[in-house]
Amino acid sequence: xxxxxxxxxxxxxxxxxxxxxxxxxxxxxxxxxxxxxxxxxxxxxxxxxxxxxxxxxxxxxxxxxxxxxxxxxxxxxxxxxxxxxxxxxxxxxxxxxxxxxxxxxxxxxxxxxxxxxxxxxxxxxxxxxxxxxxxxxxxxxxxxxxxxxxxxxxxxxxxxxxxxxxxxxxxxxxxxxxxxxxxxxxxxxxxxxxxxxxxxxxxxxxxxxxxxxxxxxxxxxxxxxxxxxxxxxxxxxxxxxxxxxxxxxxxxxxxxxxxxxxxxxxxxxxxxxxxxxxxxxxxxxxxxxxxxxxxxxxxxxxxxxxxxxxxxxxxxxxxxxxxxxxxxxxxxxxxxxxxxxxxxxxxxxxxxxxxxxxxxxxxxxxxxxxxxxxxxxxxxxxxxxxxxxxxxxxxxxxxxxxxxxxxxxxxxxxxxxxxxxxxxxxxxxxxxxxxxxxxxxxxxxxxxxxxxxxxxxxxxxxxxxxxxxxxxxxxxxxxxxxxxxxxxxxxxxxxxxxxxxxxxxxxxxxxxxxxxxxxxxxxxxxxxxxxxxxxxxxxxxxxxxxxxxxxxxxxxxxxxxxxxxxxxxxxxxxxxxxxxxxxxxxxxxxxxxxxxxxxxxxxxxxxxxxx
Amino acid sequence: xxxxxxxxxxxxxxxxxxxxxxxxxxxxxxxxxxxxxxxxxxxxxxxxxxxxxxxxxxxxxxxxxxxxxxxxxxxxxxxxxxxxxxxxxxxxxxxxxxxxxxx
Numbered sequence: 001x002x003x004x005x006x007x008x009x010x011x012x013x014x015x016x017x018x019x020x021x022x023x024x025x026x027x028x029x030x031x032x033x034x035x036x037x038x039x040x041x042x043x044x045x046x047x048x049x050x051x052x053x054x055x056x057x058x059x060x061x062x063x064x065x066x067x068x069x070x071x072x073x074x075x076x077x078x079x080x081x082x083x084x085x086x087x088x089x090x091x092x093x094x095x096x097x098x099x100x101x102x103x104x105x106x107x108x109x110x111x112x113x114x115x116x117x118x119x120x121x122x123x124x125x126x127x128x129x130x131x132x133x134x135x136x137x138x139x140x141x142x143x144x145x146x147x148x149x150x151x152x153x154x155x156x157x158x159x160x161x162x163x164x165x166x167x168x169x170x171x172x173x174x175x176x177x178x179x180x181x182x183x184x185x186x187x188x189x190x191x192x193x194x195x196x197x198x199x200x201x202x203x204x205x206x207x208x209x210x211x212x213x214x215x216x217x218x219x220x221x222x223x224x225x226x227x228x229x230x231x232x233x234x235x236x237x238x239x240x241x242x243x244x245x246x247x248x249x250x251x252x253x254x255x256x257x258x259x260x261x262x263x264x265x266x267x268x269x270x271x272x273x274x275x276x277x278x279x280x281x282x283x284x285x286x287x288x289x290x291x292x293x294x295x296x297x298x299x300x301x302x303x304x305x306x307x308x309x310x311x312x313x314x315x316x317x318x319x320x321x322x323x324x325x326x327x328x329x330x331x332x333x334x335x336x337x338x339x340x341x342x343x344x345x346x347x348x349x350x351x352x353x354x355x356x357x358x359x360x361x362x363x364x365x366x367x368x369x370x371x372x373x374x375x376x377x378x379x380x381x382x383x384x385x386x387x388x389x390x391x392x393x394x395x396x397x398x399x400x401x402x403x404x405x406x407x408x409x410x411x412x413x414x415x416x417x418x419x420x421x422x423x424x425x426x427x428x429x430x431x432x433x434x435x436x437x438x439x440x441x442x443x444x445x446x447x448x449x450x451x452x453x454x455x456x457x458x459x460x461x462x463x464x465x466x467x468x469x470x471x472x473x474x475x476x477x478x479x480x481x482x483x484x485x486x487x488x489x490x491x492x493x494x495x496x497x498x499x500x501x502x503x504x505x506x507x508x509x510x511x512x513x514x515x516x517x518x519x520x521x522x523x524x525x526x527x528x529x530x531x532x533x534x535x536x537x538x539x540x541x542x543x544x545x546x547x548x549x550x551x552x553x554x555x556x557x558x559x560x561x562x563x564x565x566x567x568x569x570x571x572x573x574x575x576x577x578x579x580x581x582x583x584x585x586x587x588x589x590x591x592x593x594x595x596x597x598x599x600x601x602x603x604x605x606x607x608x609x610x611x
Numbered sequence: 612x613x614x615x616x617x618x619x620x621x622x623x624x625x626x627x628x629x630x631x632x633x634x635x636x637x638x639x640x641x642x643x644x645x646x647x648x649x650x651x652x653x654x655x656x657x658x659x660x661x662x663x664x665x666x667x668x669x670x671x672x673x674x675x676x677x678x679x680x681x682x683x684x685x686x687x688x689x690x691x692x693x694x695x696x697x698x699x700x701x702x703x704x705x706x707x708x709x710x711x712x713x714x
Contacts, residue, residue: 080674080675080678083675083678083679084678087678087679090683090686091646091682091683091686093690094642094643094646094686094689094690097694098639098642098643099639099643212670213670213671214670214671215670217670217671217672217675218667218670222665222672223661223665224662224665224666250665250672250675251657251661251665251672252654252657252658252664252674253657253658286654289654290651290654293650297650316701317701320697320698323690324687324690324691327686327687327690328687331683331687332683335679335680338679479632479636583628586628586632587628587631590628590631590632590635591631591704591708592701592702592704595705595708595709
């Protein structure tokens with residue numbers, strides 16, 4: 001067996017660890033399937049998950065392929081600027097904790113669309129909210145699928161990219177339809193600890209052998225240093241021409257944030273135009289940095305698949321405690337992926353030359369195998385197997401969380417509330433399973449299209465959409481009594497859709513440009529662009545207008561304020577439609593549970609024939 | 612329905628709700644400001660003081676050490692302080708309201 005695997009270029013240890021992760025995941029899914037019976041179990045795990053379990057499960061769900069592979073790959077590819085991703089992924093939870101977690105849990109609902117309808121007594125608003133659950137969910141699913149495709153293609157070298165997408169999509173869809181929310185809570189909690197183990201252990205062993213984090217950073221000279229103060233014993237391979245230079249890589253405002261302006265400079269015809277662009281480079285990249293920070297921090301507080309988990313807490317205080325523990329758990333994790341990126345720059349610079357699934361995104365998987373060349377062949381294989389298992393856990397857990405939240409949206413909100421309000425719990429449960437299948441198939445279809453895009457970049461875009469739609473909605477609904485349904489809907493729709501539109505514009509042209517780059521023949525290239533006039537037009541426009549490109553690639557800096565301002569203005573204009581019992585709603589959101597207002601609120605609504 | 616409700620009218624007054632929300636919001640905004648000052652200041656320092664931020668500290672550049680390592684514990688401290696204060700505030704509100712109920 002081993003000989004057979006080796007003959008195909010497959011490392012038996014890597015295959016073993018990856019397979020074990022999948023088997024444990026599916027096994028736990030079957031095991032918990034027997035325990036998940038009611039609709040409450042499926043949608044919110046019976047609302048009885050303890051702080052420790054829930055914090056592990058939220059962290060497990062949150063640490064996606066983007067965190068596990070994408071952050072390391074991006075730090076390696078672009079340097080310092082990419083550090084904003086892990087930091088804001090972790091620290092974004094602070095906004096969630098400060099403004100949203102407690103009140104949202106107290107309101108008591110199954111899904112965010114439930115909250116939207118309950119807060120404004122508007123079934124129409126539920127429909128709008130459901131659409132955004134699906135938009136954000138699918139945008140977030142695509143990078144997970146890319147992670148799956150990349151990892152499987154890495155483990156089984158002959159396998160095409162789409163095969164990994166299909167395999168992982170099928171496994172998780174099965175798992176979610178078996179156990180729903182209750183089933184995946186256990187699996188995700190387990191997967192958090194697996195991921196922490198898989199990211200820390202290999203890097204500690206590696207660092208002990210090839211040199212530490214700061215030693216490899218020291219090997220990169222800053223603009224202020226004339227020669228690199230490379231510490232003794234730190235090996236560094238020659239960087240290929242494609243790799244960014246040391247000074248740009250280690251300092252802020254490097255390749256990530258100046259890409260748009262650099263493209264324009266390369267295309268500028270006159271020296272004056274070049275000089276003007278050079279002068280704008282730094283201010284533009286500062287703007288890019290701030291827009292990225294806003295997208296990630298506000299986006300974290302508006303991700304539907306994370307928010308829905310807060311409903312699994314027993315009460316508001318538990319929701320707050322859970323959030324704090326999540327910040328600690330994921331913060332500990334996020335220190336490590338950049339270490340892979342930094343050491344990878346020294347030791348595996350050949351990844352800079354590859355594109356797509358074979359590029360820097362796989363540095364986490366590639367780095368441990370270096371030990372094989374340093375007289376530790378077995379250790380190298382085992383550690384690489386462990387990071388592969390971690391990568392599997394990463395995209396499987398995030399995808400299962402997304403699948404639950406999207407299936408809930410379809411089964412609970414669309415089927416149960418909109419299409420068939422009279423359906424029995426059994427019918428809704430069946431609808432949940434069918435929805436999981438529909439969402440799973442769609443996600444696989446979308447995921448097989450995005451091989452050319454960077455994992456982390458795609459996730460950042462999902463955050464930007466969430467930041468401009470759900471974050472303003474939740475923040476304003478929780479804290480401002482004067483909000484009306486029309487105000488909330490206008491702000492969320494305009495903010496969210498304009499972010500979605502500008503992001504789609506950049507992605508469409510980027511995918512087309514990536515395809516065009518693969519064509520070497522001039523005639524073929526010309527024919528390709530002639531077939532894609534729209535993508536060509538957009539790509540040319542970006543080159544001519546770098547500022548527009550930055551604002552479209554990172555829309556949060558204008559879309560979030562736009563959304564909030566619209567909410568305020570439209571709500572003021574339609575102040576007569578403020579829900580009549582708004583004071584009671586606000587009391588339920590803000591008063592401590594000890595006062596028992598929630599029960600009273602439900603009774604009142606039942607008395608009125610609502611809900 | 613309100614006649615049969617177990618809670619006193621004091622809880623249903625605008626004044627009670629306003630006090631409740633003001634207390635929690637003030638705490639939330641204070642904590643958010645601490646966080647946002649750091650978040651806004653770091654890119655500005657990178658922009659205006661690149662040399663200072665590029666100096667080596669334990670092999671890291673100063674700015675890399677702050678963003679890649681120190682930022683996490685900083686946020687944990689803010690969230691810990693917030694949780695403690697926020698729960699204390701809730702307990703005080705609940706107690707005050709229930710005292711009003713028994714009187």
